[in-house]
Amino acid sequence: xxxxxxxxxxxxxxxVFDEIADILELKGDNPFKIKAYRNAAxxxxxxxxxxxxxxxxxxxxxxxxxxxAISKKIDEILRTGRLxxxxxxxKSIPEGLLELLKIPGLGVKTVSKIHERFGISSVEELxxxxxxxxxxxxxxxxxxAEERILKGIxxxxxxxxxxxxxxxxxxxxxxxxxxxxxxxxxxxIAGDVRRMKDVVRRIDILVAGEPDAALKTFAELEGIxxxxxxxxxxxAVISGVPVRLEVAPPEAFGAALLTLTGSEAHVNGLKTxxxxxxxxxxxxxxxxxxxxVERRVCGKTEEEIYERLGLCYVPPELREGRNEVQAAxxxxxxxxxxxxxxxxxxxxxxNWSDGARSVEEMALAxxxxxxxxxxxxxxxxxxxxxxSEEELKRQIAEVERVNERLEQDGLPLRVLxxxxxxxxxxxxxxxxxxxxxELDVVVxxxxxxxxxxxxxxxxxxxxxxxxxxxxxxxxxxxxxxGKREPYALDIESVMEKARETGTILELNAYxxxxxxxxxxxxxxxxYGVKIAISTDAHDAPQLQFMRFGVAVARxxxxxxKDVVNxxxxxxxxxxx
Numbered sequence: 001x002x003x004x005x006x007x008x009x010x011x012x013x014x015x016v017f018d019e020i021a022d023i024l025e026l027k028g029d030n031p032f033k034i035k036a037y038r039n040a041a042x043x044x045x046x047x048x049x050x051x052x053x054x055x056x057x058x059x060x061x062x063x064x065x066x067x068x069a070i071s072k073k074i075d076e077i078l079r080t081g082r083l084x085x086x087x088x089x090x091k092s093i094p095e096g097l098l099e100l101l102k103i104p105g106l107g108v109k110t111v112s113k114i115h116e117r118f119g120i121s122s123v124e125e126l127x128x129x130x131x132x133x134x135x136x137x138x139x140x141x142x143x144x145a146e147e148r149i150l151k152g153i154x155x156x157x158x159x160x161x162x163x164x165x166x167x168x169x170x171x172x173x174x175x176x177x178x179x180x181x182x183x184x185x186x187x188x189i190a191g192d193v194r195r196m197k198d199v200v201r202r203i204d205i206l207v208a209g210e211p212d213a214a215l216k217t218f219a220e221l222e223g224i225x226x227x228x229x230x231x232x233x234x235x236a237v238i239s240g241v242p243v244r245l246e247v248a249p250p251e252a253f254g255a256a257l258l259t260l261t262g263s264e265a266h267v268n269g270l271k272t273x274x275x276x277x278x279x280x281x282x283x284x285x286x287x288x289x290x291x292x293v294e295r296r297v298c299g300k301t302e303e304e305i306y307e308r309l310g311l312c313y314v315p316p317e318l319r320e321g322r323n324e325v326q327a328a329x330x331x332x333x334x335x336x337x338x339x340x341x342x343x344x345x346x347x348x349x350x351n352w353s354d355g356a357r358s359v360e361e362m363a364l365a366x367x368x369x370x371x372x373x374x375x376x377x378x379x380x381x382x383x384x385x386x387x388s389e390e391e392l393k394r395q396i397a398e399v400e401r402v403n404e405r406l407e408q409d410g411l412p413l414r415v416l417x418x419x420x421x422x423x424x425x426x427x428x429x430x431x432x433x434x435x436x437x438e439l440d441v442v443v444x445x446x447x448x449x450x451x452x453x454x455x456x457x458x459x460x461x462x463x464x465x466x467x468x469x470x471x472x473x474x475x476x477x478x479x480x481x482g483k484r485e486p487y488a489l490d491i492e493s494v495m496e497k498a499r500e501t502g503t504i505l506e507l508n509a510y511x512x513x514x515x516x517x518x519x520x521x522x523x524x525x526x527y528g529v530k531i532a533i534s535t536d537a538h539d540a541p542q543l544q545f546m547r548f549g550v551a552v553a554r555x556x557x558x559x560x561k562d563v564v565n566x567x568x569x570x571x572x573x574x575x576x
Contacts, residue, residue, distance in 0.1 A: 009050075009051075009167065009170070009171065009239050010044050010045055010047050010050065010051045011045060011167050011239075012239055012240070013044050013051055013074060013077050013078070014040075014041040014042070014044040014045035015041070016077055016083055016086050017037045017038070017040045017041040017044065017070075017073075018037075018038065018041040019086060019089075019090070019098060020037045020083075020085065020086055020089060021034050021035075021037040021038040021041065022098055022101050022108070023089040023090065023092070023093055023098070024037065024089070025108045026093055026097065026101075026108055026111070026112060027092070027093070036070070037070075039065050040065065040066060040070045043063060043064070043065040043066060043356070043539070044063075044066075044074070046538065046539060046541075046542050047063070047539075047541055048541040048542060048544040048545070049541060050170070051074065051078070052078050055074060055075055055078050060074055060075070064356035064357065064539065065356060073085070094115070094121040095121060096121035096122045096123075097111065097115060097121045099122070099123055100114075100115075100121070100122075100123065100126060102156060103123065103126075103149070103152040103153055103155075103156045104152040104155050104156060104483060104484055104485075105148050105149070105151075105152040106149060106152055110141070110145075113138060113140070113141075114126065114129070114135065114138065117138060118134075123153060123156065123157075126149070126153065127150070127153050130146050130149050130150045130153070131150070133146065135149060155485055159482045159483070162199050162481070162482040163199065163200050163201070163202070163241055164198065164199060164200075164481050164482060164511060164512060165193065165196060165197060165198050165199070165200060165511065165514075165548065165551070166511030166512075166545075166548060167239075167241065168192075168193050168200045168202075168203055168241055169193055169196075171203060171238055171239060171241055171243075172189045172193045172203045172205065173189070175203065175205055175221070175238070175243065176188075176189060176205065178221050178222075179205070179207060179214075179217070179218070179221075182217050184207050184208075184209055184214060184217070185208075186207070186208035186209070186250065186253055187205065187206070187207050187208070188205070188206045188253075188257050189203070189204070189205060189206075190204040190205065190206050190246075190257055190260040190261045191203070191204030191244075191260060191261060191262060192204070192262075194261050194316045195261060195262065195263065195316045195317055195319055195320070195555070196316070196317050196551035196552070196554070196555060197555075198481060198514045198517065198518075198552065199481060199482075201242070202241065202242035202243060202244055203238070203241055203242070203243045203244070204243075204244050204245075204246070204260055204261075205218075205243065205244070205245045205246070206245075206246050206247075206248060206253070206256055206257050206260055207245060207246070207247050207248070208247075208248055208249070208250045208253045209247060209250075210247075211231065211232050211247040214245070214247045215229050215230075215232075215233075215234045215245070215247065216229075218234050218236070218245045219234060219236070223238050223239065224236045224237075224238055224243070225237045225238065232246060232247050232248075233245060233246045233247065246260060248283070250300065251285070251296070251299060251300055252283065252284045252285050252296075252299045252300070253299075253300060253301070254285075254298075254299055254300050254301035254302045254303070254304065254305055255281070255282070255283055255284060255285040255286065255299035255302075255305060256283045256284075257302055258270070258302050258305060259282065259283040260283070261316055261319065262319065263319055263320050263321055264321075265320065265321025266314070266319035266320060266321050266324065266325070267281075267319075268321070269321060269325040270305075270309065270325065273309055273310075273311075273325060273329075274286060274309060277309065277310075279297065279308075279309075280294070281305070281309075284296070284299060285297070285298060285299025285305075286298050286299060286305050286308055286309070306328070310329060311325065311328040311329055312328045312331055312333050313328075314328050314333065315333075315336055315554065317336070317551065317554040317555040318333070318336075318554075318555070318557065320555070322522075334557050334558070334559050335559050335560075336553075336554040336557070336558070336559060337550060337553050337554060337558050337559055337560045337562070337563055337566065338550070338560070339546065339547055339550045341560045341563075341566045342371075342533065342546055342550065342563070342565055342566060343371060343372045343373065343565055343566055343567065343568065343569075343572075344366070344371045344372050344373035344374055344375070344565050344569075344572070345366060345371065345374050345375065345534055345535050345537065345543060345546065345565065346374075346375040346377070346416070346418070346441055346443070346472065346506075346532045346534045346564075346565050346576070347375060347377045347418075347420065347443050347472070347474060347506065347508070347532070347534035347535065347536050347537075348362050348366075348374055348375065348376060348377065348534075348535060348536070348537045348538075348543070349376075349377065349378050349379070349420075349536070349537065349538045350362055350376055350378055352376075352378045352387060352391070352395050352398075353378035353379040353384055353385050353386050353387060354378075354379060354384035354385055354538060355378065355537075355538045355539065356538060356539040356540075357539060357540050359376055359395070359398055359399055359402050359415065360402045360405065361540060362374060362376065362537070362540060362543075363402055363406060363413060363415045364411075365540035365541075365543055366413060366543060367406070367411050367412075367413040369543060371413060372412065372413060372414065372568065372569050373413065373414045373415070373416055373569050373572065374413065374415055374416065375415075375416040375417075375418040375440065375441045375443075375534075376395070376399060376415060376416070376417065376418055377418040377419055377420040377441065377443045378395065378419060378420065379419075379420050379422075380392075380419055380420065380421040380422050380429075380430050380431050381422075381430055381431070382422050382430050382447075383420075383422055383447045383448075386420075386422075387419065389431060389432060389434075389435045392419060392431070392435055392439075393435060393438070395417070396417045396438060396439070399415050399416075399417045402415050403415050414569055416440035416441055417438070417439045417440045417441075418439050418440055418441040418442065418443060419431065419436070419439060419442060419443065420443045420444075420445050420474060421436070421442060421443070421444050421445070421470075422444075422445065422446075422447050422448070423444050423445060423446050423460060423461065423463075423464040424460075425448070425449045425452070425456075425460060426460065426463070427459060427460045427461070427462070427463020427464050427466075428463070428464075429444060429464060429467060429470075433467075433469060436467075436469040436470075437469055439469070440573065440576065441471045441472065441576045442469050442470050442471050442472070443471065443472045443473075443474045443506065443534075444464045444465075444467070444470045444472070444473055444474065445473070445474035445475060446460070446461065446478055446487070450478055450484075450487045451487070452487070452488070453488055454488035454489055454490050455490070457487055457488055457489050458489055458490040458493050458494060461473060461476070461489070461494055462493065462494065462497045465494075465497050465498060465501050465503045466497075466501060470503060471503070471504060471576040472503070472504045472505070472506050472532050472534075472576070473494075473498070473503060473504075473505055473506060474506045474508060474534075474536070475506060475508040475510075475513050475515040475536070476489070476491075476494065476505055476506070476515060476516055476520070477489060477491075477515050477516070477517075477520075478515070479513065479515050479517075480512050480513065481511075481512045481513070481514065482512070483512070486515075491520060491523065492523070495523060495524060495527040495529055496527070498524075498527070498529040499527050499528055499529050502575075503529075504529075504530045504531065504532050504564055504575070504576065505520075505524055505529055505530075505531055505532070506531070506532050506533075506534055507521060507531050507532065507533045507534070507549050507552055507553055507556075508534060508535075508536050508549070509533055509534060509535045509536070509545045509546055509547075509548050509549025509550075509552070510535060510536040510537075510542070510545055511545055511548050513536065514548060514549070514552050516531070516552070516556070517552065517556075518552050518555035518556040519556070520556070521552065521553055521555070521556025521557070521558050522556045522557045522558075524556075524562075525556065525557060525558060525562050530562065530563070530564050530575065531553065531558060531562055531563050531564070532563070532564050532565050533546065533549040533550060533553055533563055533565060534549070534565070535549065564576065
């Protein structure tokens with residue numbers, strides 16, 4: 001939070017550079033300049049450190065891909081809350097045109113063509129043209145393109161305003177620290193963020209204390225915009241994310257935290273159980289008694305409420321109304337995986353393809369996290385500057401040299417050789433078996449032809465799983481949160497094939513993927529299919545994304561025994 005009271009998060013700073021790139025592309029500007037701004041946006045968006053903190057320490061130019069010109073622009077955004085170049089560029093194009101570029105599948109060339117022909121610059125106008133079948137008359141479009149545009153508009157409307165966990169969680173933690181710094185000792189994150197949902201509605205914060213003081217402090221925090229204060233709660237916006245703060249008396253803090261955390265289905269399940277036991281549960285506590293006379297049994301902590309109801313404590317990630325109350329009553333809740341149990345990362349990229357760091361730099365970053373192993377899985381040819389067979393063989397030799405240096409330096413980390421190999425439309429891989437057989441781990445992934453129907457896409461992935469060298473299938477459904485829907489796929493058929501072939505399924509922890517999702521993880525557990533939680537990191541700080549993958553795994557009821565990268569190296573090598 002800066003002195004001007006405006007929060008400038010990594011996502012916000014990245015969005016400025018993304019918009020600049022969009023506008024320059026619309027104007028037909030220099031492709032290299034466009035790429036520079038686009039790359040800067042990707043780098044900043046994926047930082048695990050606060051860009052404002054890096055700027056404060058004068059370390060912006062230490063970030064790979066951030067040069068002097070971009071660094072100055074970041075400083076201007078952080079100092080003033082805006083970028084003059086950005087403001088000037090926005091004035092140079094029709095208002096609303098940028099919004100059209102947010103529609104999935106609608107690129108700059110198509111937007112420019114439609115705007116030039118019809119003069120429109122809003123989603124509503126575009127939808128009207130599509131429904132009137134006027135777009136199909138444009139050269140290069142046609143009826144199928146028109147249908148795709150309508151589907152893209154529907155998807156855009158569904159995803160508009162979506163708040164990703166990785167954007168909300170740091171803000172929630174920042175607010176928590178601010179309130180603790182102001183003297184509020186009992187403060188907690190609640191709601192969707194506490195349950196670690198991949199997409200959240202808002203940030204919920206609970207404070208124990210006297211309402212007037214807490215609400216006044218909250219409304220005056222730096223970065224808080226448009227506060228609305230009630231008797232025991234307040235709402236506001238921080239960096240474009242809705243925030244709600246509630247105040248509870250200390251004796252009811254646990255009950256308030258329980259109900260504010262949710263989900264509604266989970267809380268209703270607890271209320272039903274309480275009623276069956278002759279008690280009543282609400283945000284004030286757990287009560288017993290009748291005839292208009294109530295006695296609070298407990299409410300100070302969540303743990304005592306669960307215990308009084310005859311339940312094991314239910315971790316927040318499981319509170320979704322998916323039989324967790326019954327499992328807690330029967331003592332059958334899983335021992336959820338912990339971040340500390342992860343021994344390595346099985347999918348990272350280096351500057352051999354589209355990553356920012358060398359093999360050795362990624363290895364040292366992994367070692368600093370206490371990992372035993374890290375698998376370098378750069379892209380294969382055909383994707384993001386990927387590697388040919390010969391280039392991959394040269395990288396294998398480089399990995400061997402890095403492992404020798406690590407051993408000489410006494411670092412207990414092994415770099416595994418690997419690749420993220422493309423699955424072609426027919427299920428074949430773009431690299432031959434001769435080179436794949438030399439690798440420790442082969443991660444296969446779909447990066448093209450997303451529009452295949454469910455039968456064809458399933459057949460494609462199943463065929464790849466039948467290749468004896470494929471260890472892991474990456475980001476199975478291809479979704480990009482807030483940007484791209486999962487492609488059509490028969491998930492259960494894939495699970496059956498994975499069980500048959502022993503193929504591991506990846507839980508991709510990159511925050512805009514989180515693919516597999518929680519429901520797929522639980523389904524995989526039911527099938528006995530093993531999971532690899534991997535970050536898909538393209539830079540060293542992104543190794544920290546593992547926390548988001550572990551959160552999804554916990555929501556999917558996974559235990560350490562379900563996840564292969566909790567295994568020691570020797571045991572891991574037997575299963576990949």
